[in-house]
Amino acid sequence: MQVILKEDVINLGFKDDIVTVRDGYGRNYLIPRGLAVVASDSAKKVLAENLRQRQHKLAAIKQAAEELAAKMEGVKLSLLAKTSKFGVIFGSVTSIQLAEALQKEGFDIDRKVIYLKSPVKEVGEYTCQLRLHREVQVTIPFEVRSENHQDDLEVRKVEEVAPEVVEAQPETPAEPVAE
Numbered sequence: 001m002q003v004i005l006k007e008d009v010i011n012l013g014f015k016d017d018i019v020t021v022r023d024g025y026g027r028n029y030l031i032p033r034g035l036a037v038v039a040s041d042s043a044k045k046v047l048a049e050n051l052r053q054r055q056h057k058l059a060a061i062k063q064a065a066e067e068l069a070a071k072m073e074g075v076k077l078s079l080l081a082k083t084s085k086f087g088v089i090f091g092s093v094t095s096i097q098l099a100e101a102l103q104k105e106g107f108d109i110d111r112k113v114i115y116l117k118s119p120v121k122e123v124g125e126y127t128c129q130l131r132l133h134r135e136v137q138v139t140i141p142f143e144v145r146s147e148n149h150q151d152d153l154e155v156r157k158v159e160e161v162a163p164e165v166v167e168a169q170p171e172t173p174a175e176p177v178a179e
Helices: 023-030 041-071 095-104
Strands: 002-005 018-020 036-038 077-081 088-093 120-122 124-131 137-146
Touching: 002 023, 002 041, 023 036, 077 088, 077 095, 095 137
Parallel strands: 077 137
Antiparallel strands: 002 018, 002 036, 088 120, 124 137
């Protein structure tokens, strides 16, 4: 089944793309939620006419996204998170926290365009990807530091910590059981 996307759908496509999906996914999920419409011949003609009329506007939006990407080129974020003494974060760093950090830097970025490759659950340096436009993407490095263990310059990770050696207690002989 072919559908025309009315909004960006993660891992499927961008707004106004014509994509092929399974019938159930299209009829039961995309169309009822208003994310897509059936790609009939008349709908494809209407889409082509709308794209032709919006071409100038779309070019301006892409140019604005490229200018924002150029401004963000040298940005590096630093986030504070509550951690254990081993550097494991209580919870994880989310796109909301990254959007707030970008807001402090002077960039008004929606959290929905921020993508993390994997959950950030430890102190360290990471990168996130901002998809400002379908053709404009920016990679932003960020560092997660411990909020409550500032005095530890080197935070040890859980895998690196050696288990404490427990002194063996001298074994006592078992008492004989009377029969």
